[in-house]
Amino acid sequence: MTSAVPGTTHDDIAALTPARARERFRAGERVATSGWCAGFTQANLIAVxxxxxxxxxxxxxxxxxxxxxxxxxxxxxxEPGIAPGADLRTDLPGYRVYEEGRLVAETGDAREHWRDDMVTFLIGCSFTFERALLESGVPVRHLTAGTNVPMYRTNRACRPAGRLHGPMVVSMRAVPADQVAAAVQVTSRFPSMHGGPVHVGDPAALGIADLARPDYGDAPVLADGDVPVFWACGVTPQAVVAAAGIPYAVSHAPGQMFISDVPEATWALA
Amino acid sequence: MTSAVPGTTHDDIAALTPARARERFRAGERVATSGWCAGFTQANLIAVxxxxxxxxxxxxxxxxxxxxxxxxxxxxxxEPGIAPGADLRTDLPGYRVYEEGRLVAETGDAREHWRDDMVTFLIGCSFTFERALLESGVPVRHLTAGTNVPMYRTNRACRPAGRLHGPMVVSMRAVPADQVAAAVQVTSRFPSMHGGPVHVGDPAALGIADLARPDYGDAPVLADGDVPVFWACGVTPQAVVAAAGIPYAVSHAPGQMFISDVPEATWALA
Incomplete structure (x- = not known):
């Protein structure tokens, strides 16, 4: 088999259909979904x-x-519109449950935590543009290493709305300096998947004290000459639920996304 | 004075600041705002x-x-974020008031119709991309003629949400056949202002029986060789409020928009 995701060795997971991947997660597989189901849209989840x-x-x-x-x-x-037949309570690898803003459970099956009146929001995920990065020759370090992307709470306050307030969370990809411009160009084509970076270069400017210790996900992988590049992240609602002390919420586990049936090309600008 | 809107003779209104235009509307001027305040974002209004x-x-x-x-x-x-200091009840040229889906009033001052708990939504308006059309050499017929843009209810159902359902409304601009592609390209750069057209060429396909008799705005201006080009329109919420029989809503009068302080360039993709 040829690799569906150039630059990775994860041929098997890249070639899976979204339906088959969801079946594996429903059966209990707990894993970060970067590199899974090449060509399909991945999404963050927050249910309240x-x-x-x-x-x-x-x-x-x-x-x-x-x-x-x-x-x-x-x-x-x-059942979401972006994956008819799927069950949002079981079809992600992992979930987190928040009560009064505190993380009270992490589970592979959210059925017992689901409430009858919950509304679920699915939010574009930057994993969706990683294939476009690879195809443009930009390496994706965590994908090659088989780790989860590192994510950080920043010092950037989101715009509040009603009872919600809190910091922006970002994901970080280390990019060779001479490919930063390409990374900006490629990802800017995907505004529904967070679009271009919110910051390039200086973790301290975002209030990140130690790049080696992310708040979510795995420690970063950097090569000599890499520049840290930061994209807004769909884990932000979790940080906001926590900061605002919202009584109850269920989310995906960071990096363990919902994989939809919608082709990634749907979101790409020309 | 040179014309701030190439191709029009409306130098005076094009050169106005948004604050000065809002002042004139607040003082009672009732007029369609196409061509006003060149370079600034115009918005539809729906308050519920x-x-x-x-x-x-x-x-x-x-x-x-x-x-x-x-x-x-x-x-x-x-007071909207996009125009600090403005008053959304007075600073548009005209308003419409809907009760149980019926149009019950049209006024230049909505203060007596405003309710204490109203939430106001401001929605991008295609007037905002008309200057970019002119600068690309695409004529804007209603602007040159000094009339309001024609708007039509279509046979296209919107996706329902809760108690809301109804048809999509479109605006129409007649474009010379050899400039239709340019019109698509230019307007696609403004997704927050409705973006590219939803239909090109056949009014009947949208359920428009007589192009000469729009549901909102003025009769269209067409030249020989023009093709009718249709853009999704922010009057849609008014058609939806009417179709769904929502108890109470206040909107702008079609074509008589809120002019914000936000530069149009804010919304333009590269």
């Missing part, structure tokens, strides 16, 4: 009781770089 | 009681072509 849905939706409208919404369920529905 | 705000916001998320939201007020606030 209906009484918080307006605040979340307004928050996403006011923070489109971190929270580009690609689907919203009706209250109580667990 | 708070209990309908979630349905409206979800509707806009599900219908981004017709309803690209650029600002949302907190309940009760009449």
């Amino acid at each position: 009781p209906q009484q918080y849905a307006y605040d979340v939706l307004l928050f996403t409208q006011r923070n489109p770089k971190a929270c580009p919404v690609i689907d919203v369920t009706d209250a109580g529905s667990v | 009681p708070q209990q309908y705000a979630y349905d409206v916001l979800l509707f806009t998320q599900r219908n981004p072509k017709a309803c690209p939201v650029i600002d949302v007020t907190d309940a009760g606030s009449v």
